Amino acid sequence: MLWPEAGTDVFEAGRLPVPEPLAEVAAYYWWVAWRRGDQTPFRQEVLSHPVTHLTIEAAEGGVLHGLPVPAALVHGLVTRVFTVDLPVAGRVAGVAFHPGGLAALLGRSVGDLTDTVVPAEEVLGGGVGPLAERVLAEDDDAARRDAVVAFLGEVLAPRLEEVRADTGYRTVREAVTLMRAREHVALGQVAERLHVSERTLQRLFVRYVGASPLWVLRRHRLQDAVAALDTGEGQDLAALAASLGFADHAHLTRAFTQVIGVPPSHYRAGR
Structure with missing residues (x-):
C-alpha cells in the first residue's frame, strides 16, 4: 500500500539506520506517510537541517513540489523554512546525507542544488530511473530502505576510497x-x-x-x-x-x- 487507507487523519513517520559503507556519506533512512480524513490538502512547514536528501515520493494527484510523482527526487539544502503543500494522501521515503555527504559521493559542488528540488536523474544519472518503482513496490520500510541503500551503494562503490580520503x-x-x-x-x-x-x-x-x-x-x-x-x-x-x-x-x-x-x-x- 502506497499510503494509509481512507478514514481518520493518519500521519506515520520513522527512521532507520543505514549500513556501512553507505554510512560514510548518508546519515539515516526516513519515511513519512499520510492521509487526511476530511479529504482536504494541507501545508507542512519544517525548519530543516542543513543537509541534502534523496527521496522517493508518491501522492494522490500525482504532483509534489511542482514535479510529477511517483519519482526519485533530490532536495538541496533549504535556506528558508521548508514549506510544502501536501495532497490528501502520499508517501515519501528518503535518505538524509551527512552534511557534505552528497558532494563527497558525487565528487562535485552541491551549491547549485541549494533551495531546489530536482529529478534525481539530473544529479545521479540515468540509473536512478527504476528506483522509485522498485522502492514503492516494497511492502515495508525496512525493504524500502534496503532498495535505496542498494542503489546508493552502487553509486558509492567506485568512489569509496576517494570519499574516505577526502x-x-x-x-x-x-x-x-x-x-x-x-x-x-x-x-x-x-x-x-x-x-x-x-x-x-x-x-x-x-x-x-x-x-x-x-x-x-x-x-x-x-x-x-x-x-x-x-x-x-x-x-x-x-x-x-x-x-x-x-x-x-x-x-x-x-x-x-x-x-x-x-x-x-x-x-x-x-x-
Missing part, C-alpha cells in the same frame, strides 16, 4: 559536529578548534554544503531558539539571545523573523 569532507563533518553544540556561538571558535582559517571553512562549506559556515552555525542556533521556545525556556528573550551568540534581543528577533516569519515573542505565544 579531507575537505572530513573537515566539514567535524565543523558541523561542533556547530551543533550549543556552546559554539561564533565561527571563529569552530575554526580555532579545527586549526583552519575561517576562509578555508567558507570555501569548503560552499562546495560541500551549499551555504556559508556562518549560515549553518546560525541555522543550528535558530533551531536551538525554536526548541527553547517550544519547551518554555525562552521567557527572557534577551538572555536566550545572549546564550545563542546573538548580539542582543533585536538581532535574535530579526534573524528569527526572517526565517520563521514571526518574531520569537509571537512564536512563543502561539501566534
